Amino acid sequence: MAAAFRLTRDAQQDLTAIRRYTVQQWGQEQSRKYLEGMQSTIRLLAEFPAQGLARQDVDGGVFSFPYGSHMLYYRLEKNQLVVFAVLHQRMTPAGHLKGR
Numbered sequence: 001m002a003a004a005f006r007l008t009r010d011a012q013q014d015l016t017a018i019r020r021y022t023v024q025q026w027g028q029e030q031s032r033k034y035l036e037g038m039q040s041t042i043r044l045l046a047e048f049p050a051q052g053l054a055r056q057d058v059d060g061g062v063f064s065f066p067y068g069s070h071m072l073y074y075r076l077e078k079n080q081l082v083v084f085a086v087l088h089q090r091m092t093p094a095g096h097l098k099g100r
Helices: 009-026 028-047
Strands: 006-008 063-067 070-077 080-088
Touching: 006 009, 006 028, 009 028, 009 080, 028 063, 028 070, 028 080
Parallel strands: 006 080
Antiparallel strands: 063 070, 070 080
16 A cells, blocks of 8 residues: 655645746656656655655754755655645745745
8 A cells, every 4th residue: 555645735836836837948748757757756755754854944844855856845744744845956945935
């Protein structure tokens, strides 16, 4: 049985923006490949959440893991991986994670 995960509304909006940008810059096929790869990475993290880096600089219980040009931010809640943000690696987490 696959490990449980979910994306918050904020994370879903991040992915929508990533898809839109990637389609504009590199086309539909590249967008599909990139997002499928990201989804595979999230599934892997759901099974092995300790692979991420603990981000005490952001908040207690927050982890991050890189994928391509982006960073996945997640927490563990009731044995479920919760992805709450997907930011470009050049974005400063402190400025973009407040209220998520």
